[in-house]
Amino acid sequence: MEQLFDADLALLHKKRALKQGDPGARFLMQRAAADLEERLATVERRFENAAALFCLTSDAAMAMRESGKVDQVTRIEADAVLLGDDGIVAATETLPSEPGSHDLIVSLLSLHEANDVPGMLAQIRRALKPDGLFLGAMAGAGTLQELRESLLAAETELSEGAAPRVSPFADVRDVGGLLQRAGFALPVTDLENLTVRYDTMFDLMRDLRFMGATSALVARSRKPATRALFMRAAQIYAERFSDPDGRIRASFNIIWMSGWAPHESQQKPLAPGSAKMSLKEALEKNRGE
């Protein structure tokens, strides 16, 4: 399979970000964790054995514990450094859990850097008990579009052609299809659009670095980017995407996914042809009332 992301480099970015530990750059993860807590609160269920899969920080596990719906949370990360003192270390994009061992699996803000998203979803689905829940969030199409456009415009202007510098992100409609393909029942996706404002493009890039979210694309340019490129890109960014007060906008479009491992108790569509009443009859009946 074609590798889009350099998993080792992505992990290196995350570890560096953790070491720098800039509290301001955690806003995206904290917000996702708060959303997670809210989403869990609406589920009328208790979960005995949950896993926080590649959630990078402890925010997700903490939100799960604080939701009051989860008895036990196991953290699974790609490196022991990310774990602190508790959890399991697993290779990138592998879930070393017995089939049917969790009743809740959560993944926050890392699936957009997976090379094989369908494969990840299939593994998650398999590790869930029947009627177990998967809740995930990842960056979706439109995320950092302003940065992408500014860098692209600056680079085509200054050199012959341009290298990809911002990851491609999945569309919310495709993600729904992926959930279905992985065998999840009652799959739901929705989109949370977040606009963050910065003084300059450099402040945005600084936050991305502190999130460990800088580009880990395999096809990234191996030539060091010049200062002139970033200066010009920042200029274009300010020209095209700033508010009247001069601050620039950055979009983060977070796709939320949820799906259940199939179970008999769940509602299902009836088999085609099993209807006892024709649509025509139903409509006429309705009109008569």
Added chain:
Amino acid sequence: MNDEKRDGQAVSAVAPMDGKLLELLVCPLTKGPLRWDRENGELVSKSAKLAYPVRDGIPIMLPSEARPLD
């Protein structure tokens, strides 16, 4: 690296392994079952012929970190 030293390190790093957690784990390569080797502080995957280390109570389920068994 000689085997004796390796085992010595492993023994010193043995921390109690949560039995419930152990039940959930499989070998990431073969998805086969794991056996807890208390003596060496390792999780043994018979199907992959690998022993995964457990350091400070954290199972390291990485084939690159595992000790090959023959």
